[in-house]
Amino acid sequence: MDKYKMFRNFMVNELGITRDDIKQWTKEAVKEVAEKQLGQINVDEIVNKHLKARAWETVNTFKESIAKEIVTKLNISIK
Secondary structure, X not given: OOHHHHHHHHHHHHHXXXXXXXXXXXXXXXXXXXXXXXXXXXXXXXXXXXXXXXXXXXXXXXXXXHHHHHHHHOOOOOO
């Protein structure tokens, strides 16, 4: 019998640990780590940063649109 089967049999027969127990413990551990990591992230700061960047992009696009419209409407000649 290989080591994995021996270990598995020991866990199941001697300790009473099932595959479902391990799955549940894993889910709980992942949830705990995720909550800890999320607690360290400032979501408001990230959102504000992206909103400001998008606002400047919008302002610049608006300025370019106005400039193009002015250029097409005006006929300027230099003497």
